[in-house]
Amino acid sequence: MLQRILVIIKVITQLEIRHRRLEVDMEIRKIMSDSNSYDNNNNKEEQQFHFVLVHGAGHGGWCWYKIRTLLEAAGHKVTCPDLKCSGIDPTDFNTVFTFADYNQPLTSFMSSLPPNHKV
Numbered sequence: 001m002l003q004r005i006l007v008i009i010k011v012i013t014q015l016e017i018r019h020r021r022l023e024v025d026m027e028i029r030k031i032m033s034d035s036n037s038y039d040n041n042n043n044k045e046e047q048q049f050h051f052v053l054v055h056g057a058g059h060g061g062w063c064w065y066k067i068r069t070l071l072e073a074a075g076h077k078v079t080c081p082d083l084k085c086s087g088i089d090p091t092d093f094n095t096v097f098t099f100a101d102y103n104q105p106l107t108s109f110m111s112s113l114p115p116n117h118k119v
Contacts, residue, residue: 050077060087
C-alpha cells in the first residue's frame with residue numbers, strides 16, 4: 001500500500017513539474033509575441049534585442065536552450081557563455097579561486113562589446 005502511495009505521489013509530482021514547464025513556455029511565448037508586436041512603426045532592427053543569459057552553479061550555457069531558441073526565433077540575438085569550469089569550458093575547478101576567475105568568460109565577452117551596445 002505504501003509503495004502505491006509513493007508511486008502516486010511521484011506521478012503527481014512529475015505532472016506538476018510538466019504543468020509548470022508548460023506554463024513557463026506559454027508565458028515566454030506570450031512575452032515574445034508581445035515584444036514582436038509592441039510597435040509596428042519601428043523597423044525590425046530597432047525591435048531586436050541582445051540577451052546575455054548567464055547560468056547558475058552546476059550548469060552551463062546549454063541550460064538556456066529553450067529560451068535561446070524562442071528568442072532567436074523572434075529575431076533577437078542571444079549569447080549564453082559558459083563560465084569557468086562549466087559547460088564545455090575545460091578549466092580544472094581546482095585552479096579557480098575567485099569569483100572574478102569564475103566570471104572571466106562573461107566579463108571578457110561584455111568588455112568585447114562596442115561601448116554603446118545594449119544587452
